[in-house]
């Protein structure tokens with residue numbers, strides 16, 4: 003008999019996946035099967051979620067940890083940091099091959115980007131939610147969670163960044179956004195999904211190119227808190243009060259969720275220049291959601307010392323700004339970071 007190859011035992015054993023549960027609709031419960039939108043989120047404990055899917059054991063050795071039990075709109079920076087530290091610690095263990103995070107869908111895109119930026123591992127990290135509670139007709143959580151475990155257990159998922167499995171698709175956590183508040187097809191990205199999960203198998207068609215994970219300059223092991231960043235939403239007939247109040251309340255940076263190309267009303271320019279002169283970072287994003295904001299288009303960013311958010315929507319720009327500010331307040335450096343990540 004041939005001697006076993008080194009690592010052969012690890013290759014033969016089933017992948018080991020840890021499910022970190024944080025709440026959301028995927029752990030929600032309603033009174034009736036007809037309740038697809040009226041229910042309580044964050045009710046069902048992780049062990050029950052796992053027990054409801056006995057087939058998971060064919061894919062991976064699965065165990066669960068209840069990290070939080072909340073709706074995702076209630077996530078704060080403290081919880082983001084706590085979750086990312088747990089993910090990073092688990093992925094350093096040889097007996098953990100991948101992580102699944104069950105999450106409310108409202109701020110899932112923020113958490114997915116945050117983990118992409120600060121967890122320096124190539125092992126798969128999959129964030130998953132559902133649009134309907136498990137008690138509803140055509141509930142989507144069981145398949146989404148199964149797809150998440152399949153994706154986390156797949157060697158093909160390594161090095162592809164934080165992933166999101168919703169509605170049969172595998173999306174890049176950096177890019178994906180919740181765009182519809184009431185359909186299972188809620189999650190999409192302007193750059194398209196990376197692949198799909200079909201009948202318990204991953205099929206990839208593309209991979210992300212942005213800096214992340216092991217090639218990131220940020221590391222959750224050295225981050226214990228995040229600075230305050232505010233978003234001000236653009237519209238017609240604005241007031242400067244939202245900007246000045248945010249700074250008075252401690253915001254170090256303001257994401258201007260501008261109209262169109264991140265445009266700034268002429269009557270607001272002096273306010274934003276004045277805030278920048280006194281030290282607040284001004285980062286232009288767009289309320290449009292898709293496309294990307296270019297430097298010195300619409301506004302002379304070089305002259306005003308402002309930064310543009312590139313293709314990140316306002317809520318994602320807020321996450322990258324907060325992470326970047328843990329290292330630098332220099333606008334050239336911040337702009338480099340917004341181009342690279």
Ligand SMILES: NC(=O)CC[C@H](N)C(=O)O
Nearest residue numbers: 026027073074106107108
């Ligand atoms: N579909 C959902 O998960 C939304 C429920 C809740 N608002 C949350 O984000 O946790």
